Amino acid sequence: MKMTELYPTGERAEIGSHLFTAENIVHFASRFDPQIFHMDAEAAKDTLFGGLCASGWHTCAAWMRTFIDYWKGETTRLLAEGIQPPNLGPSAGFQKLQWLRPVFANDTVTYGVTLLSSRPLASRPGWTINTILCDGTNQHGVTVIRFESTVLEFE
């Protein structure tokens, strides 16, 4: 079945949570984003963030991992119900990415996905482009990240 047949547009699905420890914040940052506010809790106090916080790309990557785990569960669930899961392909990128609030050490971010729109690719029969709204909320109920992503789907 197609995404649009299974997931009504505009309806948010909660996909899971991710805990950001100081250790994995620094581990990610040391490889990809070694700015002081992602590396050193003491030095981070003198920055606008005010404390050690995750690289925005770390918050994005954790969304991806959370989605993969969610999708694995959905695939199993749909197959058990006798439904062929949608055949999702790679993403072409994202837009309107907002890192709305810092993700601090020991924050837990709960992620969600909302299908926004779906359109067939004129140049490739059988291919569909889905636009999804992705978001993450911390343990205080404050939205920390939001972006729109485009995901290919094959028949």
Place this chain on the structure above:
Amino acid sequence: MAKLTYEDFQPGQVLPLGPKHVTAEEIIEFASEFDPQPMHLDEAAGRASILGGLAASGWHTSAMFMRMMCDSYLLNTESEGAPGIDFMDWKKPVLAGDTLSGHSIVLESRAMRSRPGIGIVKFRHEVKNQHDELVCLGENATMIRMRLPVETSA
């Protein structure tokens, strides 16, 4: 040496990124942690996919772009972080063995009214592979401290 400040980023300025060699090991390491899909984990599965080889997760490409920015100019800049990314297109797969390079171009800059002493610099970023093919394209704004605080007119 003093770090670069807001005043050092002028529209039209071009800042080089990379080169960054991408290994199969780091593609698999990132994917195992954050994006465990077959085309990011296994050479044969990657070749069988529309990506055409063991390919980095798009988020890995973005993270490598971030590191290239850090190494080129950001760690040497009084940066206060970025509020977001307007858009980022993963134009072509980044495959194991690729070498990435590119540049950030300053599009515009302005003082922040809400945060005296800090300015917003907007960049366009282009990352290419060794065949001069664009693999990643994006635009975003970064908050950078000023050397000399200026009065913003109302």
